[in-house]
Amino acid sequence: MLYKSVNESFNEFLIDRADAKCIRCKVCVRQCAYDVHAYLSGEDALTEDNSLCIGCRRCSALCPTGAITIRSNEESFKANASWSSAHIRNLYAQADTGGILLAAMGNPAKYPIYWDHLLLDASQVTNPSIDPLREPMELRTYLGKKPHVVEVVRDEKTGKAKLATKLSPQLKLEYPFIFSAMSYGALNLNAHKAMAAAAQELGTIYNTGEGGLHKDLYQYGKNVIVQVASGRFGVSEQYLNAGVGIEIKVGQGAKPGIGGHLPGEKVNDQISETRMIPIGSDAISPAPHHDIYSIEDLRQLIYALKEATNYEKPVSVKIAAVHHVAAIASGIARAGADIITIDGFRGGTGAAPQVIRDNVGIPMELALAAVDARLRDEGIRNQVSIVVGGGVRNSSDAIKAIALGADAINLGTSTLLALGCTLCQRCYTGKCPWGITTNNPYLAKRLNPEIGAERLVNLVHAWGHEMKEILGGMGLNALESLRGNRYKLRAVGLSDQAMNLLGVMPAGE
Amino acid sequence: MKNNLKPTHRFEKDISNCGLTGFISKSGKLVEGSVIIKSIALMHDRGNGLGGGFAAYGIYPDFKEFFAFHLMYESGMALQLTEEYLAEHFLIDHHEEIPTRRNAAITNPPAFRRYFVKPLETAEYKEAREFQNMTDEDIIVTHVMRINNEIEGSFVVSSGKNMGAFKGVGYPEEIADFFRLEDYSGHIWTAHNRFPTNTPGWWGGAHPFTLLDWSIVHNGEISSYGINKRYLEMYGYLCTMLTDTEVVAYMLDLLIRKHGLSPELASMALAAPFWDMIDSLPEDERQLLTAIRQVYGSGLLNGPFAILFASNEGLIGLNDRVKLRPLVCATKDDFVYMASEEAAIREICSQPDRVWSPRGGEPVIARLNPGVI
Numbered sequence: 001m002l003y004k005s006v007n008e009s010f011n012e013f014l015i016d017r018a019d020a021k022c023i024r025c026k027v028c029v030r031q032c033a034y035d036v037h038a039y040l041s042g043e044d045a046l047t048e049d050n051s052l053c054i055g056c057r058r059c060s061a062l063c064p065t066g067a068i069t070i071r072s073n074e075e076s077f078k079a080n081a082s083w084s085s086a087h088i089r090n091l092y093a094q095a096d097t098g099g100i101l102l103a104a105m106g107n108p109a110k111y112p113i114y115w116d117h118l119l120l121d122a123s124q125v126t127n128p129s130i131d132p133l134r135e136p137m138e139l140r141t142y143l144g145k146k147p148h149v150v151e152v153v154r155d156e157k158t159g160k161a162k163l164a165t166k167l168s169p170q171l172k173l174e175y176p177f178i179f180s181a182m183s184y185g186a187l188n189l190n191a192h193k194a195m196a197a198a199a200q201e202l203g204t205i206y207n208t209g210e211g212g213l214h215k216d217l218y219q220y221g222k223n224v225i226v227q228v229a230s231g232r233f234g235v236s237e238q239y240l241n242a243g244v245g246i247e248i249k250v251g252q253g254a255k256p257g258i259g260g261h262l263p264g265e266k267v268n269d270q271i272s273e274t275r276m277i278p279i280g281s282d283a284i285s286p287a288p289h290h291d292i293y294s295i296e297d298l299r300q301l302i303y304a305l306k307e308a309t310n311y312e313k314p315v316s317v318k319i320a321a322v323h324h325v326a327a328i329a330s331g332i333a334r335a336g337a338d339i340i341t342i343d344g345f346r347g348g349t350g351a352a353p354q355v356i357r358d359n360v361g362i363p364m365e366l367a368l369a370a371v372d373a374r375l376r377d378e379g380i381r382n383q384v385s386i387v388v389g390g391g392v393r394n395s396s397d398a399i400k401a402i403a404l405g406a407d408a409i410n411l412g413t414s415t416l417l418a419l420g421c422t423l424c425q426r427c428y429t430g431k432c433p434w435g436i437t438t439n440n441p442y443l444a445k446r447l448n449p450e451i452g453a454e455r456l457v458n459l460v461h462a463w464g465h466e467m468k469e470i471l472g473g474m475g476l477n478a479l480e481s482l483r484g485n486r487y488k489l490r491a492v493g494l495s496d497q498a499m500n501l502l503g504v505m506p507a508g509e
Numbered sequence: 510m511k512n513n514l515k516p517t518h519r520f521e522k523d524i525s526n527c528g529l530t531g532f533i534s535k536s537g538k539l540v541e542g543s544v545i546i547k548s549i550a551l552m553h554d555r556g557n558g559l560g561g562g563f564a565a566y567g568i569y570p571d572f573k574e575f576f577a578f579h580l581m582y583e584s585g586m587a588l589q590l591t592e593e594y595l596a597e598h599f600l601i602d603h604h605e606e607i608p609t610r611r612n613a614a615i616t617n618p619p620a621f622r623r624y625f626v627k628p629l630e631t632a633e634y635k636e637a638r639e640f641q642n643m644t645d646e647d648i649i650v651t652h653v654m655r656i657n658n659e660i661e662g663s664f665v666v667s668s669g670k671n672m673g674a675f676k677g678v679g680y681p682e683e684i685a686d687f688f689r690l691e692d693y694s695g696h697i698w699t700a701h702n703r704f705p706t707n708t709p710g711w712w713g714g715a716h717p718f719t720l721l722d723w724s725i726v727h728n729g730e731i732s733s734y735g736i737n738k739r740y741l742e743m744y745g746y747l748c749t750m751l752t753d754t755e756v757v758a759y760m761l762d763l764l765i766r767k768h769g770l771s772p773e774l775a776s777m778a779l780a781a782p783f784w785d786m787i788d789s790l791p792e793d794e795r796q797l798l799t800a801i802r803q804v805y806g807s808g809l810l811n812g813p814f815a816i817l818f819a820s821n822e823g824l825i826g827l828n829d830r831v832k833l834r835p836l837v838c839a840t841k842d843d844f845v846y847m848a849s850e851e852a853a854i855r856e857i858c859s860q861p862d863r864v865w866s867p868r869g870g871e872p873v874i875a876r877l878n879p880g881v882i
Contacts, residue, residue, distance in 0.1 A: 123732070126526055126706055126730050127729075127730040127732055127812055127813060128813055128833055130831070135831055136783045136785065136831075138783065138784055140784050142803045146803055146804045147804060148768075148804075149768045149769075149804070150768070150770070150774075150797075150800050150801050150804050150805070151769070152769075152770065152771070152774065152797065155793070160793065160794070161771065161773075161774060161797060162793050162797060163793070163796045163797040163800050165800060165804075167800055167803065167804075170803060376739060376742065376743050379743050379744070381743060382743075382804070382807075474732055475730070475732040475811070475812050475813070476732050476733065476811045476812070477811060477830070477831060478781070478806075478809060478811060480736075480802075480806030480807065480809055481732065481733035481736060481809055481811035481812075482733075482736070483736060483806070483807070484735070484736045484739055484740075484807065485733060485734075485735035485736035485739075486518055486735055486739075487518075487734060487735025487738075488732075488735055500516055500518075503516070503518040504518065505518065505519055509519075
């Protein structure tokens with residue numbers, strides 16, 4: 001009997017195939033990007049290699065007769081509260097290969113989720129709730145630096161008051177959501193088309209991520225933030241001026257302190273042209289920006305970008321939520337950023353070392369609360385907008401983030417899920433069976449950009465409706481009256497220390 | 510002294526609903542206190558006996574150059590500490606007990622004194638004027654915040670020139686009797702009848718709330734309180750009175766006195782027009798109102814309210830932007846009346862020239878004629 005390694009024999013998933021239902025159409029064989037299914041022509045039978053299955057559910061979703069079910073493999077190692085099956089499998093994998101374990105998407109480990117310990121308020125008797133179907137209910141948000149004071153002059157001819165203060169450029173969002181930075185290359189053009197078109201339809205923004213902006217997407221410029229990361233992929237004067245805002249990516253919640261790596265196999269002609277790198281060459285983003293070794297360097301880059309764009313675009317600086325995030329954010333505000341984007345440790349990635357993804361960084365809820373409080377203590381909260389991402393799963397998480405002090409929310413994982421992702425966490429293989437994080441044309445055409453855009457629009461509309469209901473229930477009719485209004489939150493099951501950090505009172509008080 | 514380091518997110522907001530009334534003589538005619546008492550007493554049922562109060566303007570013409578501090582003391586120690594504090598920082602031109610009359614309805618009143626003061630030119634004062642760009646008004650605000658926040662049992666009821674606030678636990682007509690308001694005459698009067706739902710009777714918690722010569726009477730609940738409070742804290746205003754109404758006073762102080770906005774524009778920030786409306790305005794107005802909402806979004810007062818705010822400049826009435834609380838206005842000759850109920854106006858002005866209900870978010874502004882003060 002042949003020996004099979006632990007990773008071959010203790011596979012995560014089992015494929016149940018109801019032979020009586022199987023019509024031998026071989027859809028499963030064609031759809032599986034991981035070669036799990038095979039057709040044995042001699043026996044006219046389908047078979048599978050369970051050890052290759054990643055649990056994406058593409059086959060079971062497309063099997064026309066419902067013959068396939070993907071199950072968790074219940075066969076397990078002897079129960080051990082310290083050594084989980086995942087620990088054992090990972091250890092074997094590393095003993096086999098000597099390599100770093102790769103992972104994708106956000107931190108799935110069991111850490112506290114603060115959203116689930118925060119509850120929202122509603123009006124009763126002393127204060128009427130407002131019905132958003134009958135009364136106006138406003139979600140519009142402007143991102144950018146705000147002055148302390150609006151100065152006004154009298155128009156000499158008409159005697160009317162006229163604005164004298166020239167505001168820094170602002171990004172207008174009709175919904176407080178941004179389709180988060182996921183690079184062209186990590187995601188394919190269909191996914192980018194879907195995000196850009198949805199942002200335009202919704203009156204909100206799509207962030208290019210660090211892979212440049214494909215020439216076909218320049219038409220969406222009014223709804224685009226272009227990102228500048230340490231690899232400077234696709235950065236040109238034209239690119240910087242293509243959108244309405246610029247983001248300097250310093251860090252990412254899934255992999256604080258780590259750069260990025262797009263394997264050369266994914267760099268086709270289009271990506272090569274957009275990123276301005278040779279076809280087939282690895283695209284490596286260094287861990288730091290090699291022109292930012294300290295805060296004063298960041299200031300120089302911020303102003304270099306502002307110079308290059310005639311001070312017409314707000315500049316965001318994106319950082320991962322790490323231990324001293326509040327002090328760092330204060331430095332970023334003082335360095336001249338218009339927006340600070342904080343990515344919590346549940347934020348996604350196309351590829352990251354698992355040990356980093358699962359252990360580095362802090363929850364966005366705490367980071368957001370600390371940053372908002374710190375900027376207020378220093379009297380500079382109005383100088384920057386705060387955008388947060390990493391772990392917002394629904395409209396209630398989003399509205400709790402707003403109440404903690406966020407101006408807007410980055411949607412990364414939620415965006416991918418709306419496009420069809422099933423969170424199998426294998427983006428780094430480039431074989432996404434749903435056609436999202438793959439540049440293989442055969443797989444990529446599975447994602448229809450028009451349908452994708454429609455689904456993204458639906459998602460944001462749905463969350464928008466829910467947020468309006470929640471606001472109305474609280475007796476508020478504008479989102480800015482909830483923003484930073486932590487009095488509308490109460491905590492259940494949190495320590496005093498956590499409540500102090502979040503700036504919320506316990507339920508019942 | 511209270512501990513200043515306690516976390517500011519732990520607080521109890523008072524929820525109260527009320528009746529209010531007020532009027533102004535734009536030409537500065539002095540009206541006796543009995544008139545406003547009659548108007549507010551008609552709306553007896555809008556309160557529950559846990560708070561009544563009045564603001565009166567033009568009542569101290571002999572001391573109009575001095576900041577009139579109305580102080581409330583809950584203990585002898587509070588009085589002693591405050592008087593030491595005042596003596597250290599102020600030239601006190603005159604001080605006295607505020608005359609009161611005990612009546613059966615009022616139980617256990619605190620002590621009230623008033624002081625007519627100017628800041629002393631101390632080293633601290635010179636530092637503030639010369640190096641921190643503070644005005645005399647800024648310095649007064651700092652002292653008010655400090656007394657309210659740091660001296661246990663001491664509370665500044667009002668601090669403006671030629672005006673005063675009188676308030677306490679009881680129905681407004683009982684409070685008026687206690688403070689002998691029939692003895693005062695003023696050209697602007699406001700009054701408040703309170704229906705709090707969750708506070709023990711605290712004299713400081715009654716309306717009006719004041720800062721310098723701003724006084725606010727408020728019917729409603731400010732649901733945006735949590736962010737209004739944090740926004741004001743960023744500019745050094747400490748919210749110490751356990752109620753949402755004080756944020757209105759501080760917002761007005763910030764927007765009008767410190768930022769120089771006109772009362773009209775300040776009203777546009779506090780009860781902002783909807784974006785749909787702003788978007789449809791001509792370019793200049795659209796830009797101005799867009800900027801006001803962008804910059805002062807955290808100061809938007811959201812939730813149901815009707816507010817009267819008075820100052821030495823005049824009287825302003827304002828409803829929330831969807832008019833969830835009543836406010837009726839009327840004019841008669843040079844008088845402008847504003848009240849929760851039309852009856853409260855007709856009680857003291859039976860034949861008004863015009864009566865109307867202002868729209869939500871549309872301020873009614875009645876200024877004193879130029880040269881009146």
